[in-house]
Amino acid sequence: MKTDRAGVWEYWNxxxxxxxxxxxxxxxxxxxxxxxxxxxANHAVLASQWLGDSGWFNGSAALALAGQGxxxxxxxxxxxxxxxxxxxxxxxxxLGIIASLxxxxxxxxxxxxxxxxxxLVMIHHRIPLLINKGEPLLVAAVLxxxxxxxxxxxxxxxxxxxxxxxxxxxxxxxWMAMSLFSMLANETWWxxxxxxxxxxxxxxxxxxxxxxxxxxxxxxxxxxxxxVGILATALNPSIxxxxxxxxxxxxxxxxxxxxxxxxxxxxxxxxxxxxxxPSGIAVSTHESRSR
Amino acid sequence: MHSxxxxxxxxxxxxxxxxxxxHFVGIVCAYSANWRRSGLQDDLLSVLNPYLIGxxxxxxLIPVEWNRAQASDLPTQLVGMDESGQQTVIxxxxxxxxxxxxxxxxxxVLVSLLESQSDDVATPCLASIVAHSEQLTGRMFRSIQLRKxxxxxxxxxxxxxxxxxxxxxxxLRFVPAIDAQRTVPRTPQAASSSSQSEAAR
Numbered sequence: 001m002k003t004d005r006a007g008v009w010e011y012w013n014x015x016x017x018x019x020x021x022x023x024x025x026x027x028x029x030x031x032x033x034x035x036x037x038x039x040x041a042n043h044a045v046l047a048s049q050w051l052g053d054s055g056w057f058n059g060s061a062a063l064a065l066a067g068q069g070x071x072x073x074x075x076x077x078x079x080x081x082x083x084x085x086x087x088x089x090x091x092x093x094x095l096g097i098i099a100s101l102x103x104x105x106x107x108x109x110x111x112x113x114x115x116x117x118x119x120l121v122m123i124h125h126r127i128p129l130l131i132n133k134g135e136p137l138l139v140a141a142v143l144x145x146x147x148x149x150x151x152x153x154x155x156x157x158x159x160x161x162x163x164x165x166x167x168x169x170x171x172x173x174x175w176m177a178m179s180l181f182s183m184l185a186n187e188t189w190w191x192x193x194x195x196x197x198x199x200x201x202x203x204x205x206x207x208x209x210x211x212x213x214x215x216x217x218x219x220x221x222x223x224x225x226x227x228v229g230i231l232a233t234a235l236n237p238s239i240x241x242x243x244x245x246x247x248x249x250x251x252x253x254x255x256x257x258x259x260x261x262x263x264x265x266x267x268x269x270x271x272x273x274x275x276x277x278p279s280g281i282a283v284s285t286h287e288s289r290s291r
Numbered sequence: 292m293h294s295x296x297x298x299x300x301x302x303x304x305x306x307x308x309x310x311x312x313x314h315f316v317g318i319v320c321a322y323s324a325n326w327r328r329s330g331l332q333d334d335l336l337s338v339l340n341p342y343l344i345g346x347x348x349x350x351x352l353i354p355v356e357w358n359r360a361q362a363s364d365l366p367t368q369l370v371g372m373d374e375s376g377q378q379t380v381i382x383x384x385x386x387x388x389x390x391x392x393x394x395x396x397x398x399x400v401l402v403s404l405l406e407s408q409s410d411d412v413a414t415p416c417l418a419s420i421v422a423h424s425e426q427l428t429g430r431m432f433r434s435i436q437l438r439k440x441x442x443x444x445x446x447x448x449x450x451x452x453x454x455x456x457x458x459x460x461x462x463l464r465f466v467p468a469i470d471a472q473r474t475v476p477r478t479p480q481a482a483s484s485s486s487q488s489e490a491a492r
Contacts, residue, residue: 016311017304046390054426057397060462061419064412065400072333074340074349121347128351129400130393139347140318159299163307170315178322182356185326194358197443201366201385203395223357258357260392 016166019158024276025165026106029113029145031269031277033103036116036142038262039135040096043089043123050127051082051089057127059083066128080125089126092119103145113146134266137175141270144168168273173234175270180227189224192217195257204259219257226250234274244275317343325350354396363402366447367439371424371432381424381435405437405451410467418463421455434468 049055063083067073082088096119102112120139124131147164149157188194196216202208206215226246233243251264299307317339324332336343343349358364369382384395397416404413421432437451453465 012308013304016308017299042389046393049390049423050393054423056393056420056423057416058419058422061416064415072337074336074344077341077344079345124347127393129353130396131353132392133353133355133357136348136350136353143346167311167314171318174315174318174322178325179355181323182325186356186359186361188358188360189356193443194356194360197360197364198358201395202387203391 016163017159018162019155020161020165022162022165022276024272025148025161026109027277028165028168028269028272029109029148030104030106031272032138032141032145033100033109033112033116035134035138035262035265035269036103036120037097037100038265039120039132039138040093040100040116042132042262044093044097047089047093050130051086051093051123053086057130059086059126062126062128078125078128080122082122082126089123092122095119096123103142110146110149113142113148117143117146132262132266133260134263137171137270138266140171141168141266144171165273168270169234172270172273173231176227176230176234180224180231183224183227189220192220195220195223198257204255204257206256219253223250223253223257226253230271240275244271247271247275318348321349325352325355352400354399360443362441363399363406365439365443367398367402367437368447369398369401369420370436370438371421371430372434372436373430374433377430379424379428379430379432381420401437402439402450410465414465415462417453417465421463435465 043051050057053059059082063075066075066078068075082092096116099112099115099119102108103116117139120135120142124135124139144164144167147160149161183189183194186194188197192213196213198204199206199211199216200208226249229246230243230250233239233241233246247268251268254260254264254267317335320332320335320339321343324336328336340349367382367384368380371379371381373379382394382398384398386394388394397420401413401416404410404416417435421435425431432455434452434454436449438447438449440447441450452468454468456464456466458464
């Protein structure tokens with residue numbers, strides 16, 4: 001029993017505290033930067049309509065929805081200068097775009113990640129309940145990436161990089177598990193009604209009229225099976241390579257059913273922490289070139 | 292078993308391990324409590340909220356399951372009517388706009404709030420939406436209606452109808468003509484609301 005405990009502790013240490021040996025880490029950060037760029041570009045286009053004080057959702061509406069003045073809602077922990085300076089919406093999204101570019105090219109990337117994270121939180125705190133489905137995952141991924149230091153750094157920095165990379169992997173899997181369980185908790189995902197309604201509402205790229213019922217039901221079952229498959233392949237090293245294709249298929253289904261490019265991009269980018277892009281087609285970043 | 296060289300001391304690793312466990316317990320708690328939560332989760336979240344909300348780890352009712360196909364997810368329209376009786380669709384859950392996800396979500400939230408009679412929370416949202424729509428269309432709305440079917444494959448009905456009340460320098464206010472989810476007019480207010488909105492103008 002004592003040996004087992006020692007083995008678990010040794011495995012735990014190796015998982016979290018060994019120096020980073022994943023050469024794909026800068027590529028993952030660059031892809032997360034691309035997803036972040038998409039998110040900021042989207043916020044920039046919609047800034048006047050959704051972040052300004054004369055838009056669809058002004059500061060009073062946001063505070064009311066966040067539960068200001070009600071105990072237990074946590075509204076008092078929201079901090080965003082956008083409540084006091086609504087004109088800051090567009091400049092902040094531009095700052096986020098520049099920070100995302102720093103993440104992509106790999107120069108001053110830790111600072112880029114930190115700035116992108118802070119700006120994302122400001123925006124999220126300003127428009128509670130209305131952010132993209134994948135943005136909570138993205139904000140975590142961007143913060144973890146601040147610790148992804150260049151690979152040729154000292155052993156101590158490489159341990160921090162490993163810690164960040166592992167947190168990103170675990171967070172991605174928790175996200176997928178939560179997404180799966182949320183769907184399984186709804187009867188409409190078992191019957192296919194959830195997807196049928198999305199298709200009828202014309203949310204994705206399938207025609208709202210003329211798509212047969214069996215197609216909606218097939219897609220609903222596929223969404224569940226793909227998520228089970230992604231989790232199973234990530235946790236089982238012998239079938240892990242299959243997970244990359246399941247993730248790509250899942251992102252394709254997202255586009256078909258809800259047409260959400262940003263969510264698909266965020267999921268794909270964060271999944272590369274587990275399934276790295278093959279080196280032959282990987283984008284070259286500043287750090288990967290200098291190695 | 293081969294042991295890897297560790298740049299961190301053992302006590303430091305213990306501390307970091309403890310923080311990692313706490314961090315991910317908080318994340319799991321926040322994610323799993325998105326729609327429903329136990330008393331234990333509620334207690335834990337009230338302790339962890341400064342960290343989870345302050346650092347933006349929480350989900351806040353974002354529809355991560357895409358669609359639940361429940362009453363609040365049925366096709367919904369917020370319609371404004373001006374003095375001449377002309378109707379303008381302010382928000383449509385089936386729109387194909389670039390920001391359709393946000394419009395769909397805000398309608399879903401409005402339906403939930405109005406059905407649960409949380410008018411005090413819904414009013415600032417409605418005021419913001421109606422004021423922005425008036426700015427876009429150049430029309431002044433006399434009343435608004437929230438239309439949706441009560442069940443799938445049925446015709447939409449007005450689940451909420453209210454007169455718009457304008458006071459100089461104040462946000463818009465709304466006097467309901469019918470209660471949410473009820474087709475029977477709220478008689479005393481319905482009768483007085485039209486005169487009230489007239490007086491406000």
